[in-house]
Amino acid sequence: MDNARPVEEMTFREASAELDGIIRQIESNTLELEDTLKAYERGVALIASLQKRLSEAEQKVDVLMGELSGQQDDQIRDTTLS
């Protein structure tokens, strides 16, 4: 836990996977109390980071071929939902 990677450097999937592992570890009750508290701290940091990413992310679109046209307005109705 001590040499864990900084949360910011991890991908969403990696952070999520580590979080899963931490929860399993804590639930299995195999850790020392000190390690449990460390794991808990790490888990909370991971959750906070994941939530932050979701709420602050700006969608990035890389147009590799062709030319994207038309508006990208969230207000217009989804054509497939009508």
Added chain:
Amino acid sequence: MVSRGCPTTGVSPTVTQNNIYESGENSASTALSVSAAMALAKRSLESVTVRMLGEVSEVSIKAGYKAAYFTVKDSSASLPCMMWNNRYRACGVQLTVGQMVELEGRFTLYAAKGRMNFDVFSITLAGEGNLRLKVANIAKKLQAEGLTDPARKRPLPLYPEKIGLVTSPRSAAVHDVLRTLRRRFPVATIYLAGVPVEGAQAPVGIIDGMRCVVNAGSQVVLVVRGGGSFEDMMPFNDENLARAIAACPVPVVTGIGHEVDTAIADMVSDFRASTPTAAAEAVSPSRESLDVLFQSQADALATGVRRIIAAQKAFVERASDRPAFRDPAFLFASEAQALDTSIERLNRAMPAVLEKNAIFIATARQRLVASGPHITEKPQAELSRNAARLDDLSPIKTLARGYSVTRDENGKIISSINQTEIGQRVIVSLADGRLDCKVGGIDEIDLFGRNKEINHG
């Protein structure tokens, strides 16, 4: 082709004529009523199912009618048709004048008017049949190769951070996908390959686009387009595209059209979504589910830690309840007991020891007391003897016997005549006082006791 209990390869003249002959022979002598004759004809007509191709020339579809009425024709004939509403709705074709249609049904007679028409069982748009056959053959081939095997289908990544999107860049579909991903999982980067999705070149373009987004690092690829006719969808039935999808190194999700029809691309893809939006949803976790997930994970963490702390606390409490901690004396009870025993033994032993000592001391004291007088006897005798001697030697005694001591003025004893001279003042001490004298003369005494006057003042 569908068969409805009768040969479907067209009108069978032999059968029909046989029926007529049979009827004719049976009724050679008797004239039939019109109704009977019409019933005879109706039975004959309805005994065969016919498939025909024609152009729609008139259409009459009205709300109150039980059937759709229309006419089909070719260059030299026309035929009134009717199709019961339930069948018409089921066939999925919207009839319009000028359409080439393939009909399946039977001839029938409307006896009241003596009119013949065609009772239509099913309609398909002409040409589509060939296409469908072609598609079905490709599907069969790919199926035989195992490319549509459900076991080949790969699970989609849970949190794809790089999503490839291959579709027309000028379509509602592209925005449906982008909007859905933005709403649900804005963390992901979208690699868009804008390609034509209609026409003969579409399959090649789509394959190119897939390669492009995969090379960019996409973890999953969406191949989508909006709704259209069966013919519009033909690029997605392309065999090469199907093989490219099957060979794609990352999972492919198809979202093609609104129709219930399944394109071949759908059959070989790892996940088939019914629409572009559904395809985007398939590769993205929803915000709501993530929020719920994070909350439950936070709860699980807290609960787990609380449980562990409670368990540790219970352990400490149990431990502190053990005799060793509850009553520290317990720890050295045996030592304390040993000490007590020792004290008791000591207490028991002490008086005896003391008594012995006391007796010893008492005896010693007695002996000391007893021997006390004997110790002073000898010194006392000595002291008496010495005192007597001392008394004997006392100058006072000598003086008392008539001797005197002469001193000069300084108190110095004069023991020789040589120490004095005539006229010198001397002090003579007697036993009871002193005389202040002046030397009037000096006589030396020789060894024989004779005085010899030396000098006289």
